[in-house]
Structure formats: C-alpha cells, structure tokens
Amino acid sequence: MSAPATPARPARRHDPGRRDRLVDTALDVIAERGVTAATHRAIARAADVPLGSLTYHFDSLTDLLAAAFSRHVDTVAARFDERMRAAPDRAAALEILVEHLTGDLLGSPRDLVLAVELYVAAARNPALRAVTQDWMSRSRRSLERHLDPVNAREVDALVEGLVLHSALSTDPMDAAQIRSALRRLAG
Template sequence: MAGVGVRSEQGRVDGRRAKGERRRREIIEATLRVIEREGVSAVTHRVVAREAGVPTTATTYYFAGLHDLLVAALTTAAEDYAAQVNELASTTRLTRENDVEVLAGLLAEATGPRRERTIAEYELHLLAARRPTLRPAARRWVEVMAEICRALPLSEVAFRALVAAVDGLLVQALVADTPPTAEDFRPVLEYLIRPE
C-alpha cells in the first residue's frame, strides 16, 4: 500500500497520516520478528526500534507501553492470519472431498514455513492468559480457526473438539524435532472430521 494516503474528511489524501500508519505497521512487524527470533521476553522499545530501523522515540510515540505494543502485535498477527484464511477460502472452497487436505495443508504451513510466526503467536496467547487485555486479540485467532472449521458438516460438539484438537496438533508439531508434513496430519484430521 505504499504511496496510498489516508483520506481526510474533505476527501484529500493525508500524507502525514499515511506515513504514520506505515511507521506504526513497521514497528508492529518488527515486534513480531523479535518475538519470532527471541520470544516475548526480548521485546523492549529499544530492541523493537533497532529491529524496525527507527528511533526509540518512535516506538514510544506510537505505543506508550510494551503492553500496548504486544496487544497490537497479537491483533495484527490474528488479522494477518484471518486475511490468509479468507484468501484461501476465496480460492479453495472447503468441501467434504477436500476438507482434510486443505486443513492438513494449513497445519503443515503453520508448522513449516510459518513456524516462527506460529511460535510467536502461541507465546502471545500464553501471555494473554496472564494479561486479560490481551485476551480479545488472542480469541481472534481462535475465531479464525473456527471460521475455517465452520464450513465442515459437524455437530457443535464435534466442531469444538476439532478446533481444540487442531490447537493441540499445532503445539505438538511446534516442539517436534522435524516439522510434520500434511501427510502426517491427514490421518488425525480424517479421524476427527469423519470418525465413523
């Protein structure tokens, strides 16, 4: 979206506001990279500023406290994942014929190429257990998983079991020495979706 400004009430492009939004997004992305690489405990205004290539005053201007920065990072991670899922949904309709394959592919992606980002998201989720103001952002990720699974012909109980199982599969995969492949996930998903 570089070069696109934010329109003011009068319809004019506000370049300063657009630049501010870009800078804010860069700081959030830098925060996520720090969490991916070193964990939540490594997040400080100074470390994030260095990662983003901005002065420390910029991080404190946009995010008064680290808590605000972490909430923004978790919210952004959840929204980015939601956008990815929506893109998948628009190109691949989840059906009874491909449901296991699509879900297995998503899990393999999350624990393979997206592994570090998934670890960062789980770290932020665990932090939300101790910090109530992070919980709405953490629940957004669960809602995204639920949106994927809602397309499946499952009872409410089976649906909730599937969402919980997917969470467990992801955690187990993240601590495995070798990331599982889509093939590794398929039998478990098959059983969860069609236990007959």
Template structure:
C-alpha cells in the same frame, strides 16, 4: 540522519512488522521495547507513543499475523465446494515445513504465554485472530448440511480441531522428536475422520485431509 515522517497508521505498521521479526528471532521473553525500536529504526519514544508495552505490541503482531497468514487459506477453503478438500486446505496451512509456518507457531506460542499472564488480552482480540477456527466452522457446517460429514455441532467440532492443532503446533515448536510436519498432518487427518466421517471410516481416496498439493 533525519527519519522520514510517516502517518501514524504507517508508523504503527512499521513497528508491528519490526516487532514480528524480533519476536520470531529472539522470542518475546527476551524482546524489549528498545530491541523493537532498533529493529524499526525509530526512537524508543516513538514506540511508546503508539504502544503501552511489549504485550500490547504482541497483540497487534498476532492480529496482523493472523490476517496475513490465513487470508489466502480462508479464501481458498471458502471457495472449495468439496468439504473434505476445503478442510484439507485449512489443515495443510498449519503443518508445512516452511520458515513462515515455523514463525507463525513461534508467535502464537509467545502469545499464549502472554495471555496466561493477562487473560484480558484474548478477550480483546478474539474476533480478529480466530480466522482458522471460524473457517473450520463454515466448512463443517457445509459438510453437515450436504451429508458429507456426520451431524455434529460445527462450532464445537471446529473448536476440537483447533485445540488439537494447537497442541500439535506447540509440540512441534518444542522440536519433539519424531513429530514431523507430515506426522502432524496425519494425526490431524485421523482426528478429523474420527470427528466427521459419517461411518467413522477414513475419507474416500483423494479426500485425505493431510494430502498436500
């Protein structure tokens, strides 16, 4: 059967989407270029024409995943005038019980492992994958300016939240007993209050970072 010819950008997107499925299902450690080519229904030569190797494909998957996963979340948080509620939207996106969230963390876990081998990967794509942290920075800056949050450095505080959420996400990906999505949201809520509440006390009712809805 003759494969339909696609523009290079469309073919590349097809390979990236297929690679995402392979990585989520099998993990990067056992995924091969042949696996990805088979999933994309293209030849191995087509894959190697567009990508140098699995790590480069993973970087492309992470960029695409970040843009897709956070697009609606970032838009909603930026549009929410209440900083606490905006932060709630951001946090809730990471700790749901859906397959989509689980897949997101699986991709990120494999990406971190790859970056440990090739640190230059992170530098090359940093501005295109840190959407969550950048949105946190904007929300915190708004909260500080309005007096809703204490006077912290927004970028430093967003990095603290990102580091803590990454730790929780990694533990969740390892199926640590007792660390449910609800528990992770609660811990993020406690950490955010500790970092941002002007008096160090829990946020007012209705402004809980871990509240869903």
C-alpha cells in the same frame, strides 16, 4: 567535512508509516526472540528508531504488542478463511486443512513460533487474551463452513495440540499421520 559521507542514522525526520513499520518490526522481534524479549529497546533497535519514538506512537508496550499480534492474527485468519471458503465440500476442506498445517504452519517456523508466543502472552496479559479469543473464534468459524459447530471445535482443539507438539517436540508428525487423524476426528 561539514557532513559525514555515511551518517550512522539517516536522520529520518518525517517518517510517515513509521507506526506501521513498528508493528511489523515488533512481530519480527517476537518471532525471533520471543515475547519476553520484545522490549521497547529491542524493537527500537531492530526498527532503527530512537527509544522515545515507541512511546510516542503507542501508549504502552502492551498496546504495541496487542497491535502486532492483532495484525498477525488478521493475516493468518484471513488467509485460512479464504482457503476454507474455496473448498467445495467437507473432504476438500479437510485436505486444505492438512495442507495448511503441514505446508504453511509446520513449514514456516515463524508462524508456528508466533502462535505459541501468542498463547504465552495471552496466558498472563488480559489485554492480549482478547486477541487470542479472536483468533480461536475466527479459526472455528472458518471450520464451521464445512463442519458442524461441535465437530469444528474438536478439530480446532486437535489442530491447536498439533501446533503445540510441532513447536515443542523433537519429532513432529508428518502430513500422512495428520491427515489420518483429522479424517477420523472429523468423521
């Protein structure tokens, strides 16, 4: 046998789009095991690429994490803004927000975890704080399509708290409770 039937690694020389794939894989690792476990080696293993490949494509681990979070924020913020833009009026906007919270966010543990992990990472890493602030400002701007700036800020804070509670508490609030609270605060 000059060539093994099933090589352990497919010898992926010339792998265009690897950079992109690394960003996605990094996000997966963060979601599954947390930002502190998102090491070069863990991401390399998950993406099935050699260790050196990471430092070739990204100057540092922080760069890679920033790229990953940045992509995630882009995705979520764009989706949210699209929905808010489609709302005909304030009442509809609030209902969409409830749907967004209870359906998407609380429904998919992944996004919830990623949100908290971003807070975590940003709390100590200045390079990632820019991503968090981008997220906060885009979220607020979306809300401002139907709420005045001050109110948008209040609602945003409540949403952030609900997310945190849902992630860390044992018994999260249900859709009806969230709707009721949002209506009162946005009243």
